[in-house]
Amino acid sequence: MLVPFFIWVNRAASLLGNLTFVALFLVYQCIKQASPQKAFSQKFLFSIFRVTRRVTGVANNDRT
Numbered sequence: 001m002l003v004p005f006f007i008w009v010n011r012a013a014s015l016l017g018n019l020t021f022v023a024l025f026l027v028y029q030c031i032k033q034a035s036p037q038k039a040f041s042q043k044f045l046f047s048i049f050r051v052t053r054r055v056t057g058v059a060n061n062d063r064t
Contacts, residue, residue, distance in 0.1 A: 017052070020052060021049065021052050024048060024049055024052060027045070028045045028046065028049065031045065
């Protein structure tokens, strides 16, 4: 009885993680095109993307 519920929760969490990653990636692209000289903010946002991808399981095999 609980198995379909957990499958639904897992799919919802995966979808939410992917949407969060896409939203952060779009913000990164906007900042990158608006101010290419701000390398610090780009590195900071990119580190956030890597953490987000690892936490949400998007990049399970990615070791970068």
